[in-house]
Amino acid sequence: MRAMPWTKYLLAFLITAFIFATASIANNFFNTKRIAEIRSIEESISIDILSLETQFDLLQEQSCKNISEDSVLSRELDTLARKLSYAEAQLGADNEEVLRLKRHYSLLEIKDLLLMQKVSEKCALEPIFLLYFYSNEKGTCTDCKRQGYVLTELSKEYPQLRIYSFDYNLDLSAVETLISLHDVSSDLPALVINDSLYTGFQSMEEIQKIIPELTKAATSTSEVQ
Numbered sequence: 001m002r003a004m005p006w007t008k009y010l011l012a013f014l015i016t017a018f019i020f021a022t023a024s025i026a027n028n029f030f031n032t033k034r035i036a037e038i039r040s041i042e043e044s045i046s047i048d049i050l051s052l053e054t055q056f057d058l059l060q061e062q063s064c065k066n067i068s069e070d071s072v073l074s075r076e077l078d079t080l081a082r083k084l085s086y087a088e089a090q091l092g093a094d095n096e097e098v099l100r101l102k103r104h105y106s107l108l109e110i111k112d113l114l115l116m117q118k119v120s121e122k123c124a125l126e127p128i129f130l131l132y133f134y135s136n137e138k139g140t141c142t143d144c145k146r147q148g149y150v151l152t153e154l155s156k157e158y159p160q161l162r163i164y165s166f167d168y169n170l171d172l173s174a175v176e177t178l179i180s181l182h183d184v185s186s187d188l189p190a191l192v193i194n195d196s197l198y199t200g201f202q203s204m205e206e207i208q209k210i211i212p213e214l215t216k217a218a219t220s221t222s223e224v225q
Helices: 005-060 075-091 096-123 144-157 173-181 204-210 212-224
Strands: 128-134 161-167 190-193 196-199
Touching: 075 096, 096 128, 096 161, 096 173, 128 144, 144 161, 144 204, 161 173, 190 204, 204 212
Parallel strands: 128 161
Antiparallel strands: 128 190, 190 196
8 A cells, every 4th residue: 555645754754853863962962071071171270270389389498409490390380281272172262261271370370480580590590481472363373373383392302491371362460461571562473582572483493593502501411411
């Protein structure tokens, strides 16, 4: 017996509804998993921040014999930066939670910079300070990502180079004060190296020329080894 046309339409509707329902359930599942992962990262970052703040307090009480050039800008700061980059990639640069965490991280960087300057003077250390100002806003800094890669490679090659990165557009008075103190304009990327300002993209070779102490220190280390 020939099936009525409406039964075909009903069957097609049920199949379509099943496909949409399956897709919706799968989408909700992955969204829930993603949110849980981001929350886990946020909790981890919060613990890292508390740990770093405690570490800063402890270091201020230490004698010079217990402090090296690597003891202030700890691995925790680098780990925290990677977690923030991941959260930013997942949630977006404009996400309010990401911005809140970035503000806190920027304050930790400034706190570390000030502490390291005091420790260097007190303990006769000779780190090299580099402040990097960038922008994530679309169309405002075409070379910022490329500059970030260069600085990452430099930090791996020269551990005595202490790099602090700041979002130029971050709504944070402490960062705005740094920008004002060093006369940083919106011509980004911008580097402040030993209190001198350099705007526009700087290659690894150009930065090595600006800071000849880097290659000298590296040569001395290899000779000792």
